[in-house]
Amino acid sequence: xxxxxxxxxxxxxxxxxxxxxxxxxxxxxxxxxxxxxxxxxxxxxxxxxxxxxxxxxxxxxxxxxxxxxxxxxxxxxxxxxxxxxxxxxxxxxxxxxxxxxxxxxxxxxxxxxxxxxxxxxxxxxxxxxxxxxxxxxxxxxxxxxxxxxxxxxxxxxxxxxxxxxxxxxxxxxxxxxxxxxxxxxxxxxxxxxxxxxxxxxxxxxxxxxxxxxxxxxxxxxxxxxxxxxxxxxxxxxxxxxxxxxxxxxxxxxxxxxxxxxxxxxxxxxxxxxxxxxxxxxxxxxxxxxxxxxxxxxxxxxxxxxxxxxxxxxxxxxxxxxxxxxxxxxxxxxxxxxxxxxxxxxxxxxxxxxxxxxxx
Amino acid sequence: xxxxxxxxxxxxxxxxxxxxxxxxxxxxxxxxxxxxxxxxxxxxxxxxxxxxxxxxxxxxxxxxxxxxxxxxxxxxxxxxxxxxxxxxxxxxxxxxxxxxxxxxxxxxxxxxxxxxxxxxxxxxxxxxxxxxxxxxxxxxxxxxxxxxxxxxxxxxxxxxxxxxxxxxxxxxxxxxxxxxxxxxxxxxxxxxxxxxxxxxxxxxxxxxxxxxxxxxxxxxxxxxxxxxxxxxxxxxxxxxxxxxxxxxxxxxxxxxxxxxxxxxxxxxxxxxxxxxxxxxxxxxxxxxxxxxxxxxxxxxxxxxxxxxxxxxxxxxxxxxxxxxxxxxxxxxxxxxxxxxxxxxxxxxxxxxxxxxxxxx
Numbered sequence: 001x002x003x004x005x006x007x008x009x010x011x012x013x014x015x016x017x018x019x020x021x022x023x024x025x026x027x028x029x030x031x032x033x034x035x036x037x038x039x040x041x042x043x044x045x046x047x048x049x050x051x052x053x054x055x056x057x058x059x060x061x062x063x064x065x066x067x068x069x070x071x072x073x074x075x076x077x078x079x080x081x082x083x084x085x086x087x088x089x090x091x092x093x094x095x096x097x098x099x100x101x102x103x104x105x106x107x108x109x110x111x112x113x114x115x116x117x118x119x120x121x122x123x124x125x126x127x128x129x130x131x132x133x134x135x136x137x138x139x140x141x142x143x144x145x146x147x148x149x150x151x152x153x154x155x156x157x158x159x160x161x162x163x164x165x166x167x168x169x170x171x172x173x174x175x176x177x178x179x180x181x182x183x184x185x186x187x188x189x190x191x192x193x194x195x196x197x198x199x200x201x202x203x204x205x206x207x208x209x210x211x212x213x214x215x216x217x218x219x220x221x222x223x224x225x226x227x228x229x230x231x232x233x234x235x236x237x238x239x240x241x242x243x244x245x246x247x248x249x250x251x252x253x254x255x256x257x258x259x260x261x262x263x264x265x266x267x268x269x270x271x272x273x274x275x276x277x278x279x280x281x282x283x284x285x286x287x288x289x290x291x292x293x294x295x296x297x298x299x300x301x302x303x304x305x306x307x308x309x310x311x312x313x314x315x316x317x318x319x320x321x322x323x324x325x326x327x328x329x330x331x332x333x334x335x336x337x338x339x340x341x342x343x344x345x346x347x348x349x350x351x352x353x354x355x356x357x358x359x
Numbered sequence: 360x361x362x363x364x365x366x367x368x369x370x371x372x373x374x375x376x377x378x379x380x381x382x383x384x385x386x387x388x389x390x391x392x393x394x395x396x397x398x399x400x401x402x403x404x405x406x407x408x409x410x411x412x413x414x415x416x417x418x419x420x421x422x423x424x425x426x427x428x429x430x431x432x433x434x435x436x437x438x439x440x441x442x443x444x445x446x447x448x449x450x451x452x453x454x455x456x457x458x459x460x461x462x463x464x465x466x467x468x469x470x471x472x473x474x475x476x477x478x479x480x481x482x483x484x485x486x487x488x489x490x491x492x493x494x495x496x497x498x499x500x501x502x503x504x505x506x507x508x509x510x511x512x513x514x515x516x517x518x519x520x521x522x523x524x525x526x527x528x529x530x531x532x533x534x535x536x537x538x539x540x541x542x543x544x545x546x547x548x549x550x551x552x553x554x555x556x557x558x559x560x561x562x563x564x565x566x567x568x569x570x571x572x573x574x575x576x577x578x579x580x581x582x583x584x585x586x587x588x589x590x591x592x593x594x595x596x597x598x599x600x601x602x603x604x605x606x607x608x609x610x611x612x613x614x615x616x617x618x619x620x621x622x623x624x625x626x627x628x629x630x631x632x633x634x635x636x637x638x639x640x641x642x643x644x645x646x647x648x649x650x651x652x653x654x655x656x657x658x659x660x661x662x663x664x665x666x667x668x669x670x671x672x673x674x675x676x677x678x679x680x681x682x683x684x685x686x687x688x689x690x691x692x693x694x695x696x697x698x699x700x701x702x703x704x705x706x707x708x709x710x711x712x713x714x715x716x717x718x719x
Contacts, residue, residue, distance in 0.1 A: 235616040243608040271381025274626040
């Protein structure tokens with residue numbers, strides 16, 4: 001079987017070093033996933049900063065002569081099959097479009113998808129026109145526990161899904177991009193018709209169509225099938241609760257625990273149905289990042305779609321910008337897709353310093 | 360022990376027959392509560408319908424029955440009057456206003472009249488009013504006359520919720536930051552309970568702003584009048600920054616989340632789940648279940664009436680005093696106002712005080 005040549009653009013935390021922050025079994029970074037996967041070789045890497053690139057090269061065995069400060073040069077010279085784009089969203093679209101136009105067959109892009117919807121639209125066009133397999137790094141879509149949760153929700157056992165509650169929405173581009181994609185995943189990727197939101201946005205952070213910070217906020221997602229998603233910041237951390245007519249199923253402590261409560265009868269004291277804890281199905285834990293890479297490999301082998309895909313990524317991205325638009329208009333409900341595609345995230349921030357070693 | 364003379368207006372379900380239904384914590388009907396309490400003596404009742412008066416006489420052995428409640432109040436020298444009519448004043452099964460001019464508001468009108476007549480203690484079925492301007496008038500009348508007031512928001516008087524509130528007050532979850540009500544409900548009949556319970560659990564802070572949406576979503580409000588009690592969802596922003604959200608679900612549950620943990624009333628008051636932060640898991644805080652005592656409640660309606668009597672004897676405010684009931688009623692109506700304005704946040708006090716929401 002073919003071994004695919006992978007290259008990494010953005011040799012910082014998500015690209016190479018997040019494994020040093022985690023105690024649970026990896027891989028967690030893009031580079032670690034390509035090294036761990038038997039069907040991929042990490043052959044080259046690129047970053048504007050030579051120092052983290054050299055550290056990443058040392059850690060994952062990418063020789064100096066295959067480390068590039070210009071990603072264009074890297075792609076032209078190395079002709080990788082798969083490219084990971086682990087930069088900030090402001091740089092993402094240009095790199096994805098260049099990769100698609102230069103023969104890359106599979107793209108693993110960090111979230112958020114891009115800095116604007118206009119850019120995201122261009123990404124969709126290039127990726128689809130050139131039939132590039134695409135996955136966004138919204139990991140929980142590839143987490144077997146959330147697959148089990150989704151299966152319980154849609155098994156019919158608990159009756160129809162009514163509401164989805166995301167207890168930690170956080171900043172829209174960095175955190176909510178995960179949460180929104182998870183809500184889509186758990187809703188079986190039902191389209192969202194409209195959203196409504198309130199943000200914690202500094203008045204100076206939005207100048208015309210330029211957004212100078214990644215705002216946090218909370219709001220609602222109105223799915224086309226009548227399900228409502230509640231994107232809260234309740235303080236419970238990354239926990240998700242699905243409310244069905246006859247039961248609730250929850251992911252607790254960021255996917256470490258799972259809880260199923262179902263109607264098992266009438267509470268004699270109250271004369272009403274009550275929920276009791278029940279057995280959540282067992283699943284085989286596999287690091288989501290490994291699954292994302294294997295999903296790309298499968299797509300390249302078979303020609304089939306990935307589990308994510310560029311349209312799915314765009315759906316979550318629409319919600320981010322829908323939240324911003326709703327906030328701009330006083331918190332009213334706004335229909336998706338939103339008309340203003342030019343609003344753009346443009347932050348002036350120093351790059352993060354990754355942890356080169358486990359501390 | 361002094362016995363207080365009680366009269367009831369509206370001799371139907373809430374005052375007389377409620378205990379026939381499958382609800383926890385009996386007695387629930389006000390007449391049954393009076394029988395169960397040494398401090399109260401049910402001496403009179405009033406209802407417009409003769410059949411209801413006769414049924415009440417037969418069931419409770421009360422002979423001082425009146426068609427006109429004013430006559431009852433004048434003759435019977437009552438210490439406590441329970442207002443158990445429908446909110447609109449229409450007889451059941453009416454569930455809708457007959458026309459857009461209808462603004463029946465029986466609970467409010469009776470409460471104002473009884474306060475003006477000098478009745479010292481009032482139990483008023485919820486919601487206390489169908490518009491904010493009427494709620495204003497009830498509050499003004501009760502405060503002017505020193506009338507003690509509790510309304511039938513039963514969870515406020517249920518021990519299982521009191522245990523949750525006590526745990527929050529003890530600091531079990533740190534500083535409260537957010538609240539979630541899990542439950543599907545109509546606005547005035549049901550969410551008056553849910554908003555009141557959230558207030559109660561949080562220590563009755565002021566409400567600063569409300570937003571919400573009625574069902575169906577395309578419901579249009581004409582002539583500042585909603586002719587039925589619509590289902591609704593809402594968010595409430597309390598003074599101090601706590602924000603609460605309702606999520607349609609069943610059974611009813613309430614969760615308050617704080618800096619150190621969360622506490623959730625389960626299964627419509629049938630249990631309590633306490634979770635606390637304990638170390639880290641992965642890169643985030645780990646929350647674990649923690650032990651908490653749970654004791655089943657006794658009748659919330661008895662507790663409510665006992666609270667009225669105790670407040671009267673000690674000269675203290677009641678647990679659900681008129682200012683709190685007014686606050687919660689205004690928040691409920693502000694949900695409808697938010698819907699009317701496309702889902703915008705409504706700062707309280709709200710400007711549109713005439714918006715009328717019919718309810719049973």
